[in-house]
């Protein structure tokens with residue numbers, strides 16, 4: 001692949017047999033982890049910049065999302081892959097905080113290097129990191145605030161904190177509102193207590209060519225489809241919808257496939273017979289009471305004409321997932337045969353086709369639809385794609401907050417608070433493990449440092465100010481990336497689900513500890529020459545292309561103790 005992200009700051013293993021041991025193995029691992037983090041570091045936070053990734057087939061992605069960048073780089077280096085897995089695990093478990101997770105894991109390794117240089121044993125560092133992670137979780141518990149799922153303003157703040165930097169810009173208020181409304185409409189109370197966000201019932205349809213401000217939320221769903229025949233109605237108020245997953249046509253076998261036509265009379269008869277069958281098919285549909293047909297496959301021309309004649313609105317080639325979604329939302333059945341079709345199989349809704357934007361909307365007639373569609377609009381394909389990723393992340397953040405009901409202050413506040421506690425603990429613990437605890441505390445502070453750097457502020461000044469605030473007035477002081485001010489981020493609505501942070505800490509420590517225990521990296525592509533080509537990648541000993549790394553980050557003169 002070729003790519004816009006280039007660099008030469010890191011030596012990846014080459015194709016020949018190569019073995020790195022002890023110190024050089026550790027150095028290699030740490031350098032690679034740093035390089036992975038450097039590829040995403042500049043995207044962190046609301047002022048983070050985007051990456052443009054161009055694959056070898058010319059496909060361009062412009063993105064600000066950590067996992068997206070790392071996955072698209074197709075990195076083969078085994079160490080790099082392990083760091084990327086941190087982001088993937090974070091994505092899977094929480095769906096937000098991927099960049100933070102990678103930066104934190106890499107920082108733990110970088111800080112461990114200094115301890116290794118002082119001959120602190122890797123297992124001592126690991127132990128210290130695990131201890132610190134436990135303490136961090138306890139401290140987190142003391143910072144979290146419970147939220148009420150009815151607290152719409154708070155939920156919007158969570159959405160907004162998550163979506164900033166993802167091309168939402170001036171529209172983040174509007175989009176956050178849509179996100180929260182959509183989620184609330186599919187949130188159900190669990191019998192055993194708590195809430196469940198039924199996210200499969202939220203659909204996102206994208207449309208290019210308008211401002212994100214024009215994005216909207218519809219109850220039910222919209223299809224980028226038009227009625228299949230001009231003479232069909234475009235609006236059906238009291239729609240009874242048939243969902244059909246096979247072609248709407250008369251069966252080939254019914255019209256004798258081997259027919260040989262000798263005279264015009266015979267042909268006429270044959271056509272008549274065919275027409276009758278079409279008529280019968282449409283009549284069956286009509287008899288059930290259906291006045292809208294959504295078909296997953298094609299609709300025969302003859303059938304189209306008869307449906308139109310009967311005043312039935314029909315749409316063809318509706319995606320399977322959409323048919324499935326509608327079944328749930330409307331409580332309809334999906335049929336593959338009209339035999340036995342009854343009114344009970346149909347879904348009730350209001351259907352209307354908007355000629356101007358070419359969308360067919362199907363809104364449930366229930367008061368509160370359990371199934372909504374977001375029509376996401378943006379100026380260009382790239383903009384819409386990135387917005388969609390942003391919306392997705394914000395969905396995850398809000399869903400996590402609703403299900404867990406615990407939130408923490410953002411803008412680095414949580415990281416600085418935990419860092420402070422762990423530094424205090426380190427004093428008490430003493431011994432060599434205390435060094436690891438301090439290294440952990442430093443690693444957490446990388447988050448506000450990078451947030452400040454990306455927003456154009458001096459990371460050292462910001463960190464000093466943050467630390468001072470935390471000594472003076474509690475644990476909610478974070479940096480506002482817009483102004484560089486230190487604020488109570490709970491108060492100013494820069495808030496995140498607690499699970500983002502617990503997962504960042506757990507996966508960061510796991511990855512760092514795993515990598516710290518490696519003292520031998522063997523690169524030997526010829527060792528797996530007997531394996532099929534596509535397996536080579538999965539070897540722990542494979543290699544990355546040399547030009548995939550981001551520009552090295554330089555703001556590291558710092559405050560470490």
Ligand code: ADP
Pocket residue numbers: 043044045046048065066096097098099100101160161162164165409410411412447451479480481482494496
């Ligand atoms: P990630 O992939 O880790 O979620 P993001 O680019 O989404 O990375 O950035 C998340 C970080 O940005 C969090 O630490 C969050 O608290 C912070 N953040 C979000 N909005 C603001 C803001 N207005 N001011 C300061 N920090 C913010």
Ligand code: MG
Pocket residue numbers: 096097098162393
């Ligand atoms: Mg995020």
